[in-house]
Every structure is written in structure tokens, then in C-alpha cells.
Amino acid sequence: MSTIPDVRPSTLDGIKRKAKSIGRNTKISHLAALDVSARHSGFENFHHARKAFESGQERNQLHSIFLSAYWHDTSTKPSSAGLETLEIQLPKPLSSLLSKHQCSYAQNLQGFFVECSDHLEMRGNASSLDRAKELLIRAALALQFIEATGLHPVTTKLQRKAMELLDKLPSCDHVSRWISTSEDWVALDEPYRHVTKQPYLGTREAWVTENNIHWAKPNWGGLYYPGNAVPHILSNNIDLLQKTFAVVERLSENTLKKDGQWALLTQEYYSQFVSPARKSTAKKRKPRPGTTYGFSKNAVEYQRSAGYPSRWRPDQIMSMENHKEMGRVFKRLYFSDTPYTAHAKLKELQSELEDWMFSEYRHENRSDVDVDVYYGGNDIKSYLGTTEMVNAIDHLRAILESTYLDSKPLRDHLRKLDLARSHIANGQH
Template sequence: MNTTFDVRASTLPGIKRKAKSLGRDQSLPHRAALDASARLSGFESFQHAQKVLQCDRRVHRVHSVFLSAYWRDSTVNPSSGLEILELSSPRPLEEFLSRYQCGLAQNLQGFFFEYSDHLEMRSNASSQARAKEILTRAALALQFVEAARLRPVTTMAHRKAMEMAEQLPYCDHVSRWVCEKSGDWIMLDEPYDHMMARQAAAQVRDAWVLSSGLHWAKPRWEGLYNPGQTVPYFVTNSAELLRRVVSSVEGLAEQNRTGIASSAFSSQPHNGQFISPARERDGKKRKPRPGTTFGFSKNAVEYRWREGYASRWRPAQQMSMQNHHEMGLTLKRLYASNTPLQAHAKLQEIQSELENWMFAEYRLEDRDDVDVDVYYGGHDLQKYTGVEAMVSAVDHLRSILIGTYLDSKPLRDYLKKLDSARQLILEAAS
């Protein structure tokens, strides 16, 4: 059902704003309205709220969280740099965001947990302005996660539970969250404002929520995806979680009314690395930024570089096009066969990487001489029937690989994947 409720303000400005609404709606004197608003937020009176909240602010310890992003502008006047944003947080970063959750949160895709107080974006932004925009949005996400006590969804169980909510008509830019304590889920839906201005769309959405048994709310908050251009809505199966999250984000809206100050940003050269205070305190040196140095690996060569990411390696030898065709046909036939799902995923990884190796090996050749359909495409492929035939096909792939390439790390890595696929095929039959 569609739930409406009084949101509990968590700040003095929020309590005052709520008091104005109560005074207008219930014809209360201003002082009585302040006390009523404070009681809705769990305080005895407005004076009690002032004492508690002001005391909390005095004793509250602030923790610094740093966000950084490299940028490279290749337009008329090429330039580059590193932008750093310092954010104040009530809790240390590690207390409300884990390393594996980082890249799964809205606005934090592309960031990684560089140190206990520092998130770094892996790739380059296209300009200094774009880097600052990315950092500002990432800061909004961190503030949201900390204040609302939510975590980005990371499990299939929670995704499955949220499938119904994702059928909300006209939903867009969806992000999925779960309460850190109760485990209840909540979805943040952020369609563009011009879509929500259409009365028909709003009516369809409202009717859908009424019939779904879910709860939703539109908070006084600009959201995460594209503040000022999109309209945030929360959808959940828990009315209590909805109440708490809406209260939290509306408190954030009060705090962030003036935006992030330009003084919170600092700049460094692009060829440098930001050393956070916690890393410096612990005396931990940073490794060079991935994709900016050259390495060595026996019988292997780097074939792809990208700043911020580990280089891609392949065996140093060249496989004949005849063998590439044979490998491609065998993998395509396995793809068409009834291979177990997990084995199928391993074989797909091998298929993709072997195509990369082929194009890298024949980089200097005329593109017309390299068949782009070697590893993908084709019709009427003959399937392998039975476990024995599929295992024999995998063994055939292995014999071509070790007969072509000398021992190297990239070869060993993909032989392991091939052996794993073979074992999964056998296990599925037993």
C-alpha cells in the first residue's frame, strides 16, 4: 500500500521547518508547534532538542575521507592533473563502506578502496571540471551511505527480493540498497524530472504502488544520480525503513544546502600520487599507478595498456591462423553444446581472450587477412553430444595451446581456466 507519514527531523533546522508546517496545518502557536515537532523527533520539547543536538555537535568527532581522480584533457590546450576532495564524516570510512562494496554503490563505480581513508578513481576523467563533478557525486554517495545506514546490494538473494520493485513503471537510474542492521531492502529510483512532470506517468506509477503492497516516498532531497535533473523516489517493503531513510536524506539536504566548498578541493600533478594522512601515518608506501610502468614476464608481452588498470599480457609467440580457426570452431561448438553453466562461463572467458590474443598477434597484418568471425559467429554448428565428446574437445584446445605457446603466466592462467571447465563438465555428469 502507499504509505504517508510524518518524517522525523534529525536537525534543528529540520525541526523548525516541520514546526512551521504543523503550525499552519493545526493552527498552533509557534512555540507549541516547535515543541510538537521536537516530540515527533523523539525529544521532550524543543528546548530538550536544542540541548541534545548542540551537545552532540560539540562532542562529535569528525573524520576526514579523501576522494581523488586523475584527469587528462586532450582538447585544444592539452593538460592533466589530479584532483583531491576532502570530505568530513561522522564515522571512519571503513565503518560504513567495505572494500568489496565500493564499486557497487551509485556514483562510486570506477572507484577503489586505496587506503582506509581514501577512495581513488581508477581511470582518467576527461577534464578538470569533469573530475570535480565525479568527486562531488561520489561525496554525495558517501554521505548518503553513512547517514542512511545503508549498503549497496551485493547478493543475489537481495536482488531477487527486489525484482518486483524494479517493475515500477517509468523507473530509471535505479540503485539497490540494504539496511546494515535489519537487512531490509530499499530501492532508489531517479527518473528525469521531465518524465515525472507528465501527469499520466505519475498516475500510472501511483496506481502501481497502491496495488503492489510496497511503500514509497518522494523526499525533499535532490538524489544521487544527477541532482537537479532527476527526481528521487524510495521504494521498499518496510515502512519503518522508509521513514528512517527519508528522515536521513532530508537531514542531508539541510546540511548540504550551500553545496561543497571549492576550498575542499586541492590539486596535484598528474604524474604524482596522493598519499592520504592515514597511509602516511602508517608509513605505508604506494605502488606505482597501474598502467604507468613497464614490466617483464618470461615468454610474455604486454598488449594493452590503460592508466589506472593492470596491463594485459599474452604469450610472446604467434599462433598460426589455421590453429586460431580450429580453436575458434571448437569453442563455438562447445558454446552451442549442453555444457554446464559454470563451465560455459569459463569457456566464454577463454574465447574472448583468445580473440584478443589473435588480433594482437596479427596487429601489423592487413585487417582483411584476419577473419573477424574466427571466435564468434557462424551457423548450423554441430554440437558435442555427451560428456566424453565435450571433455575430448577441451583436451583438444589444451593440446593446441601448449603446442603453440611457450610456458608463460598468461598461458598458465588460461590453462587453469580450461582445466576448471573440464572438471566442471565431469562433475555435472557424476
């Protein structure tokens, strides 16, 4: 069955068009589809949406955004666990505030992903119920900041390069980097209170003046640790700084609360939160990664973490002699003039194969497994020229194929080796 596009219409005509799509995909009546489409845009039903658009009330419409976090507290006897979901309401829908790729770059949102157009979910587990609530509130404050300022997190090397001078700001801490639609940057520096006293204050003021940067300290709790860290705004554009300063001083976490309290929903640990937008798509959620068991031919699962895909390796054991040989080759390739794209793939493989080795020999005493097999050592010689490097890659492939039976994790590694070989052979940097 094809799915309904996960988009929130912002006009009455858009709601009608979405209803036609819903009707085609779910076979429900057109009237029912109109109500589903209207609810997806934040209205009670289509009649409510039409009345709101006709009266102009849609301009004041608030959009619900849901943030959820699993938690598992092993300090209790017995251990306890659960799922907390926080609902906030903002003037703009989540889809207009943050794209999927931007989420992991935003302060307080690094551990979250966009599960649906109205729902952010934290991937891993928080260590306790209180920690889960804290992370959800910080995430809510970040969304409020993004919506109010119109800024987006910096995501590209070019954007970061324009701000690299900030790395030298004395006593900077918990710095988050933001960009405006005009590509002017804003940084939020949130050190602890000692920076408000001398000599830290004078040193920082002198550095800002010397580097022709504008800064200000708003009367605002900030994002990283409200009430404890002290936020400072820095920018290369005085107008943007002043605008951002004025906006954040009007912000208060109370604006996100309902009746002075955070609207939290508590569920069982093995449940899943299903948001209104997810319900409207009629598309079921997949099981949470790391919480179900699977099977892969000739492979064994060797690492599992709730919220993340399980890690697998071939279900055979490579001799320590071959591990050491592969380690020697990887070390030499590391010091060789490999193209950057090949170097990145080889570094990834080097790390993963070390993990395979420790998993294969996990029952041995740690002292019996040389920790320097894949890293460390002195007087490592590089390979000279493309031919030597390509031959080294082929040697690695031969060892892997002679040791392990065909399996998905082996095939994944061989593909990475093939990509590295191709980049070396073609000189692709």
C-alpha cells in the first residue's frame, strides 16, 4: 500500500488536496478523509478548519510538537524503565523548523531524530526518569529558540569555517553554532558563572574587541543548562546580534508549559509513542532498533544497544596471526598517500575489524589479546605508489575471504574495501 505524504497543508485548498490523497490510499469516504486531513494540520475536523480559515484564526494557530525519550534506571532494585513524551505548542510546525539532517547538529537535539513530521524521538536510553525529563525540556527549549529566532544549526564545513575563529575565544564552553537565512552566523557560548568575574571577563572582552566580533549577554536562561550556565551571543553581524538578543530576552520556558506544568505523557518502556501525524499516515511504526532479535546467515550479533541497529560479525574466528597481518597492512596504509575518500573508508574498517577481533576473543584474558594489533607501533613504513597500495588492499580482501564464510557483515566490509581500492586506483580525492 502506498503511503500518504507526510506534509501539513497550510491552506484550506491544501487540506482538500490532501484529503483526496488520503481517500485514494485508505479507501475511506471523502468526508472522513477531509476530517483526517484537517486533523493532520492541527484542527479538530474539516468544519473547524474551514471556520478558522474563513475568520482568519489560522494565523494564531499553534502546532503540537511531541518529543519522546526512553529511560532505563539500573540504580534501582529492581531496575526501572519507561517512556516519557513531552508535548509543546509552537506557532510553526516541526517540519518548517528543522529538517531531518539538521536535527543532530542543533544544541540539545543531538541525540534525537525526526520520527515523523510532528515527533522527535531520542535514540538511546536516558539513565533515569529525571534525566529523561531534563533532556526533553532542553530539547523543547531548543525548538523554541529555533522558532523564535529563525536560525538553523550550522551543518556544513563552509559554515563552520566561517566561525572557526570562535574556537579561540577564552573560556568558551558549550558553544552552539547557528546560521541565518542570509548566511550570517550566530554563536551561543554558554560557560559557567566564573566567566562573569575577573580576570576571565576582561580577557574575554579584550579578545572580542580585538577580533572585531559583536557580543551580548542576554537576560535569558539559555539552552545548555538553564539557571547555571551563562549564555553569551556572538555574531559577525551587529543587526543580527541585536535582533537575536531582543528575541531571546522575550523567551521564557513558561511559554511552553500548559497551566504552569510541562505536559508529559508516561508510557511503558516497550511501547511506542504514535503521534497524530503518524496515525494519519496509516503507516505503522517499525520496532525500536536494538530491542528485537534477528537472524543473519553465517553471522552473529555481537553488540546490542537499545535505540541503535545491532552490530554483527561473521560467525567464525580469524587467527590472531591473520589479525596481526591485517593490522600491519592497515597501519601502513594509514601512513601512505591514500586519497581522503579511501582513507576514510579504511579508518572505518580498521576500527570495525578491531571490534571483531575483541569479540572473537572475548573469552580470553585481555592480556592474551594484543591491544596494539590494529593501532600503535613504531617505524611504520608507508606504501610507495598506487600499485603497492592497491596490492595491499587485495591482500586484505584475500585474508577476509579465506577466513570468513559468506555473510552480510563480510559483504559490507568487502564493498568498503572495493570502494577504497577504486578511489586509490583512480586517484579520487
